[in-house]
Amino acid sequence: MYKYLLLLFAFFYIVSFSVQNTNSQSNGDCLSCHSDPDIYMEKNGRKVRLHVRKFELARSVHSKMLCINCHVGFNADDIPHKEGDLSVNCANCHSNLKGRHPWHPSMARATGSKGTPDINCVGCHGSHNIQSPSDPNSPLHFTNSTEFCGRCHPDAKKEHLQSEHSIQYVAHNPNAPTCIYCHKQPITKGNQISELEKKLNQERLCLSCHLHITSISSQYANSLINYEKSVHGSALLAGNTKAAMCVDCHGTHKLQKASHPESRINHFNIHNVCYSCHSEVSTEYIESVHGKSLLSGNLDAPNCTYCHGEHNIQHVPDIPSTVFTKSGMKFNVVVNNKMVYCVACHADEEMMRKYGIATVDKAHRWLPRISSHWDRVRCIDCHSSIEPPNRSHDILPPEKTVKRCETCHSMNSMLMNTLYRHQKTLSREKYGFINGTILSDAYVIGVTRNIYLNMVSIAIFALTLLGIIVHASLRAYYSFKRKKIAEKKV
């Protein structure tokens, strides 16, 4: 019993001592001076305001803390309280600052009021008015982050304000992201991650909303599902950091809808986006009839994505079946040869009438054995330049297209060369090396088309056969004769 009493006494002693100790410098003591709006000090020739607004402190997350909890190590009686370093170190209480601020490496190194004011703790979180980031009034609440980050990043802010994300945010779309929403994820160089990791994180971030949140899935969700199967997506997943992912085409902060005339992905601008990687093809395209038509402002003119698709390349346009019955084309062939994109517009009588172009069916009626041509020859084989580099994107005006049969059906045909090589490599890509080589149904035309060569060869062959028959007959005849003579002898 005596023991317990002693312990109780010791406890009260310690508590009373510690209370007495802290009370030695209460917030009231500090504010007795610092609530004065006119209190200043000189530091490095500058006037530093020392006024603390009482209500700011009361509203802050630190309202229940004492001034001396942060402003440690000074002498109350000695003014200005402390020699040398007067800065506050937030890291004394807040651990893992780096982990909490992964997007901003210099910010992650800050420990309080030290360093550049823009990127230390105080710079963003404030000092006495510090508020929880979850408080909607906090400058750090994600709704206010655009404004806040924009203080130091005015360019990014300016771009972001033009973006669809910002427009949606202003329109009170609860799903619209602001700076902090995206930058909380490791998506920048500052995160000290590899380029590939960065790009994969960016892709995941975009898809986390645009694919996986069904309420905001766009009309492109279907094609987005297949992004990873597309040439770009599969290349990225295979570790190619040059492969295009979301932001490479859509931009980073200035993400505008395709309908916006300034948007990178606008109908009239998209070829510039593709150009950044596929410069040769894009140059060829822009010089083609389609490119020129696009530059003249024709909305019907096909752009890169019309044929190649946006996120995937599985897209097959809807074509009325009468087009196939009328022209004799086979649907599967037309899809496999990618002619489907050409046919989609060029079989549309209404659209073609608008531009004075004959429909695909009428324009090719002059071709003999039309169905064989449809089966084997792709639109671009005749309608794009066969001159090197021959990237099939410079669709030629009608007067320059291949119309002469000899261009293909002759002995010396560069086109035939290119096509044959193309067909062989294509079949190897499709069926693998061995099957593609053996089962490829490509065959060099041209040799067979020389009627004189054929006639001469058949003639020589026939003469050889004739010679053999004559020789054999003579042999048989003389053998028979000799036999007769021998019989007579016997």
Next chain:
Amino acid sequence: MSNVRKVYMYPRWLRFWHWINAILFFLLILSGVSMQYSDTSSLLMPFEYAIVTHNVCGILLSVVFLYYLYFNIKTRNYKQYIPQLRGAKEMYLKQMRYYLYGVFKGEPHPFETTPENKFNPLQRLTYFLIMFLAVPGIIITGWLLMFPELAPEQIMGMGGVWPMALLHITIGFFLNLFFIGHIYLATHGETATANFKSMINGWHLHIEHSAEESTGSEISEDVAINSSEQSTTDKSNQELNDVEDKKSLNQ
């Protein structure tokens, strides 16, 4: 009178190669002709099958050719193919005379077939051109048509693929003629089928003619007797074959 004896002339590896080669040749000609003279209607073979057949047989022919080269070097059989240059003109004329005149008269072959000298001078020249010029040529051009990206981009201003195709088809055409000629000339053995048989069992029939002029009927009788003997001693033949094969490989 004549004396018939047998000489082991064609070792097993050679006979195997010969017949595999013959089958592939036949299929290649069949499919090649179907492609070359293709039209909307299929000729000897439907176009699609012809291409696959041609590709597969072409690849196999290349493999078999390598096999042939290997054994030719190993057994020094290639020496048989080196054309004789000394007195070539007379020899060729002599052989030609036989084919165009002597054969009708029932004259014996002007050059005797021995294991050391299997071919007559014309055969030497033809087989040399066929096996070491035409066949490698058609194999190389064939592979280039299968991998057109390896063919020269341009040859004298023309696309590189077409000259390859032309060369391929030209060699193919002459090989086709050779194929027919070869089969026909193979009937010039002691009997019409003797050479075919010897290419199957490896034994060449050799008839030593006596000073007296022999007649065709006698020969065929002899052979008839001989072949019946042959069937009864098939087993011993088989053993002999093995021994001879080993000998030829150990050379």
